[in-house]
Every structure is written in C-alpha cells, then in structure tokens.
Amino acid sequence: AQSVSQHNHHVILSEAASLELGCNYSYGGTVNLFWYVQYPGQHLQLLLKYFSGDPLVKGIKGFEAEFIKSKFSFNLRKPSVQWSDTAEYFCAVKGSWGKLQFGAGTQVVVTP
Amino acid sequence: NAGVTQTPKFQVLKTGQSMTLQCAQDMNHNSMYWYRQDPGMGLRLIYYSASEGTTDKGEVPNGYNVSRLNKREFSLRLESAAPSQTSVYFCASSPGDRANEAFFGQGTRLTVV
Numbered sequence: 001a002q003s004v005s006q007h008n009h010h011v012i013l014s015e016a017a018s019l020e021l022g023c024n025y026s027y028g029g030t031v032n033l034f035w036y037v038q039y040p041g042q043h044l045q046l047l048l049k050y051f052s053g054d055p056l057v058k059g060i061k062g063f064e065a066e067f068i069k070s071k072f073s074f075n076l077r078k079p080s081v082q083w084s085d086t087a088e089y090f091c092a093v094k095g096s097w098g099k100l101q102f103g104a105g106t107q108v109v110v111t112p
Numbered sequence: 113n114a115g116v117t118q119t120p121k122f123q124v125l126k127t128g129q130s131m132t133l134q135c136a137q138d139m140n141h142n143s144m145y146w147y148r149q150d151p152g153m154g155l156r157l158i159y160y161s162a163s164e165g166t167t168d169k170g171e172v173p174n175g176y177n178v179s180r181l182n183k184r185e186f187s188l189r190l191e192s193a194a195p196s197q198t199s200v201y202f203c204a205s206s207p208g209d210r211a212n213e214a215f216f217g218q219g220t221r222l223t224v225v
Contacts, residue, residue: 009152032211043202043216044155051211090154098143098162099170100206100214104154 002027004093006103014111015083021076021106023091033074034092034100035065044090050074061085086110114138118203118217125193125224133188133220135203141215142208144186146170146178148199149219155202161186162208193224 007022025031032051036044048059055067065076074091091103119134137144142163147155147170157170159178167178175197177189186205190197200221204214 006154034213043218044204045216046213049211049213098208099157099160099168100145100204101157101171102147102155104152 002093002095002099002101004091004101004103006091006106008106009104010107010109012109012111013081016080017110019076019078019081019085019108021089021091021108023074023076023103024072025074025091025093026072027093027095029096032094033065033067034094035059035063035074035076036090036092036102038088038090038105040087047076047089081108081110083110083112116203116205116215116217118201118220120220121218123220123222125190125222127194127224129193130189130191131193132190133201133203133222134185135187135217136185137203137205137215138184139205139207139215140183141205142183143206143214144180145204145206145214146176146186146188147202147204148172148197149202150199158188158201193222195224198222198224 003026005024034049035047050057050067058064088105090105094100116137144161146158156172161167161180164183179187203217206214
C-alpha cells in the first residue's frame with residue numbers, strides 16, 4: 001500500500017534560518033509528488049509539485065524540493081525563512097490510480 | 113470563479129444524528145476527494161471519485177457514505193454521527209490526470225457531542 005512519511009512533526013526556527021523538511025514515500029510505481037502549505041485557519045495551498053524531468057523543483061515563496069528516486073524522498077527546502085512561513089506543511093503522493101495521499105504534516109514555527 | 117465550495121462551514125451534531133456535507137466545484141474537474149484532518153494525523157482520505165458516477169474508498173471510509181451525482185458535486189454523508197467523527201473535513205478536486213494538483217475547499221469544522 002502507498003504511504004507517506006514526514007520525519008519531523010514540529011520544527012521551531014528563527015527568521016533567516018534555513019529550513020529542510022523530510023518526506024519519504026513507499027510506492028513501487030510512478031508517482032507524482034506535492035508539497036502543500038496550510039496557514040493558520042486556512043485551507044491547503046500548493047507550494048510545488050514534481051511529475052517528471054528535473055528532480056529539483058522550484059515553487060512559490062522561495063521554496064524548492066528535490067526528488068531522489070533511489071531514496072524515495074522528496075525533501076522541501078528554503079534557504080532563509082520568514083515569520084510569515086509559520087504554517088503546517090504537508091507532503092503528498094499521487095500514484096497511478098489517482099488517489100492523493102498525505103503525510104501527517106510538519107508544524108513549522110518561525111520566531112522573530 | 114469560486115473554485116471548491118463547501119457547506120456548511122461549521123456544524124455541531126448530537127451522537128446518532130445524520131447530516132450531509134456538501135461540496136461543489138466549478139472548474140470542470142473530473143476527480144473529487146473527501147478528507148478529514150485531525151491533529152498529528154495529517155489529512156486522511158475518506159472517499160475518492162475519479163469521475164461522475166464512480167466512487168472508491170480511501171483510508172478511513174467507515175461511518176461515511178458519498179454520492180457523486182454529477183460532475184460538479186460530491187457529497188459526504190454521516191448516517192449516525194459518533195464523537196470519533198469530530199474533525200475538520202476538506203473537499204478537494206483535481207483535473208484527473210496524475211500530474212495535476214488538487215484544489216481544496218475552505219473546510220467544514222464538525223463537532224459531534
């Protein structure tokens with residue numbers, strides 16, 4: 001069965017620090033990978049996605065993610081976070097049958 | 113262009129009551145989803161519909177039924193609500209091909225007492 005694992009449940013860091021959130025998935029076939037963000041009190045919004053080509057994907061608000069097929073990973077990075085990046089971040093995988101499955105999420109708190 | 117619209121936004125039910133959560137999208141998407149979001153558990157898929165007239169179970173379908181009567185609308189029904197169904201429910205839609213992301217509604221916060 002398809003599964004998605006996010007390593008950190010809660011991350012606290014200071015403004016200007018670098019952020020990296022881990023995501024691993026288990027699925028034997030071709031997958032499409034997504035990172036979503038949920039700001040407090042809001043619905044999920046797409047940060048970036050990977051479906052083919054360059055494994056380094058750039059998204060909105062300075063976020064990027066790298067797909068490493070051999071490690072079944074799709075880690076999210078941002079070189080320098082801002083207070084406004086405080087949110088919950090979700091990794092998601094869509095397999096061949098079209099179901100979109102999410103990880104448990106990582107709560108990121110950026111302190112001024 | 114409203115995107116994905118969910119109603120109601122908030123609801124309180126008594127144990128054993130029934131209700132239907134409504135979801136409609138105006139993007140002509142084929143696929144629609146219902147998720148529940150609980151602290152520390154992320155979003156768990158309840159039901160999925162790849163196209164009008166088709167539905168498939170997700171990770172946590174027990175206690176729920178769905179109906180995809182047309183392309184726009186995908187409803188979620190709780191026949192006999194239980195406190196364990198207290199959650200935030202999100203509806204989403206996507207074009208259907210694997211490469212495209214899902215678009216989410218604003219959510220329904222349901223409390224079962």
